[in-house]
Amino acid sequence: MFGSIAFGQSSAEFEVIEGSTAGLTLTVTIDTSIGTSSDVDTTVQQVTGFANANFDPAIPPFLAMELPELEFNLGTGDVSYDLFCLPIFGCQTLEITVSDFIIRLDKGGVSAPFEGDTAFFPDAPFVSSFNYSVTGDLVNIEGSNVVPDFYSFGADVIPLKGNDLLMDNLLLQTFSFELDPADLPVGVNNVTIEAQVDLSGTMLFGTLESACSPGDFNCDGCVDGGDLGILLAAWGTPGSDLSGDGSTDGADLGIFLSLWGC
Numbered sequence: 001m002f003g004s005i006a007f008g009q010s011s012a013e014f015e016v017i018e019g020s021t022a023g024l025t026l027t028v029t030i031d032t033s034i035g036t037s038s039d040v041d042t043t044v045q046q047v048t049g050f051a052n053a054n055f056d057p058a059i060p061p062f063l064a065m066e067l068p069e070l071e072f073n074l075g076t077g078d079v080s081y082d083l084f085c086l087p088i089f090g091c092q093t094l095e096i097t098v099s100d101f102i103i104r105l106d107k108g109g110v111s112a113p114f115e116g117d118t119a120f121f122p123d124a125p126f127v128s129s130f131n132y133s134v135t136g137d138l139v140n141i142e143g144s145n146v147v148p149d150f151y152s153f154g155a156d157v158i159p160l161k162g163n164d165l166l167m168d169n170l171l172l173q174t175f176s177f178e179l180d181p182a183d184l185p186v187g188v189n190n191v192t193i194e195a196q197v198d199l200s201g202t203m204l205f206g207t208l209e210s211a212c213s214p215g216d217f218n219c220d221g222c223v224d225g226g227d228l229g230i231l232l233a234a235w236g237t238p239g240s241d242l243s244g245d246g247s248t249d250g251a252d253l254g255i256f257l258s259l260w261g262c
Helices: 226-234 250-258
Strands: 010-016 021-032 035-046 048-056 065-071 077-086 090-105 110-115 118-136 139-157 164-172 175-178 188-197 203-210
Touching: 010 164, 021 077, 021 090, 035 077, 048 203, 065 118, 118 175, 139 175, 139 203, 226 250
Parallel strands: none
Antiparallel strands: 010 048, 010 203, 021 035, 021 188, 048 065, 065 090, 065 110, 077 090, 090 118, 110 118, 118 139, 139 164, 164 203, 175 188
């Protein structure tokens, strides 16, 4: 864990790009005195949110990323279910509204190395919180829930033009929770909800802010031969782009040489 921006690191504040969506698939399983039944429904939600990230080294290609903060707000969604379906008699219907559905990293955050553009966090401490309303033939309850647990999470961080970054290809492990048994009516033993959040339609945009001076790519306090090697290794990529045109080229070399010294 990095802890804070330090030698050789940089940071970026990301925001979810407007228009991002998430597919929310909820599988409901009800256990009653007459048996168990389950059904699944999906809704597409507008997503807002943010992330704060620290990177090492200060410029791409990055070797590691720390996420002190990450939060997604999926707003309010409605899903419906048909349970205990029988010929002639039909099904028992159930309507669920989930509101203020927030998924965030718990305090302390996470860190992981990059494999290419991808950072994968196998045991990230998340907290999911939401309000719910369940109405139907079997259950009529309202409440709220806070679910702390460890989920796998992954993201790509892609350098764009200048210091801009895109966080994309987000992956979040499926998680589940149970409604409070004390809220359930007589005859209903348990209600379990499994949540799958598809973040493939969610992207975050951020701008890299380096703790180092321009041209000091290795953050040793000087613009010198070590930094020149880094610039040449990044030639043709956004990695050491000083001019803001999205590519490391002759213009950047000219700027770099003008910064030479300690």
